[in-house]
Amino acid sequence: MTSSKRLYERAVKNEAPLAPLWHVGDGKMLFAGCLGRNVMHSHSVPVLLAAIYEKFVLRIGGCKWVYCRTAVIPAGTAYEFDAGHRPLAVIYLEPNVASADALLPFVRTECEMSGAVVGQGGQLGLIRDLYETADSPQWVCQALDDLIGFSKVKGARLRDERIARAVDSLSQPNGHTLSIDDIIAQIGLSPSRFQHLFTQFVGVPFRSYRSWSRMRFAVREIIAGSNFTTSAHAAGYSDQSHFAHDFRRIFGAPASCSLANVRQSPLP
Secondary structure, rough: OOOOOOOOOOOOOOOOOOOOOOEEEEEEEEEEEEEEEEEEEEOOOEEEEOOOOOOOEEOOOOOOOEEEEEEOOOOOEEEEEEEEEEEEEEEOOOOOOHHHHHHHHHHHEEEEEEEEEEEEEEEOHHHHHHHHHHOOHHHHHHHHHHHHHHHHHHHOOOOOOOHHHHHHHOOOHHHHHHHHHHHHHHHHEEEEEEEEHHHHHHOOOOHHHHHHHHHHHHHHHHHHOOOHHHHHOOOOOOOOHHHHHHHHHOOOOOOHHOOOOOOOOOOO
């Protein structure tokens, strides 16, 4: 997947307790850190869950709890997990980059469960390096490009170019400020037709995806060094409590569980 001499240089691994790692880049977002129980929630993009050292327990919708090492969850699929306060990595892949199929090569010994793919193993070496290496915020962007570039040929971008352009616009730093009228003026569809096609190809309604874009913007500001209140206002939340409520709804746990004391990451 990558050569022994990578394009980025790894630093000596830090033996001190590791702070959470977040990265929000063009079309890709990563979290790696210790998590406990995240209650039932769903995302507007497909995600890869990967336990860095030990298996975690996962439940998809109303299915039974299962132990697993990796899982690919499609957009709009409700799930919950308990990582036992052990390190877990989550990669969020925007639909204008590739589909959920691009995440499947990282899952091994898999089975299908209510639309999700759950595995007992996976290709986790580079993800483990990102978590363990102290200066990984400096090279995480290149690492994710390597990781997704390796597999994206198997996960094509959105098939409808009009919806792909809409997602491109929403994925920009201030895309969450765009209204549906702003979007359809760019792509030439009626509101009803646009809503239908957007949900069909993205997997969630326009409003849900725009809410996700706003959350990405807020997280991006926090990991760049802004406090919660400043980041919430910059993203268009009325106050910090509104941001905190939305974060819990989207991620299944309070923001303090994963966004406190993060490794600061330069804006892309």
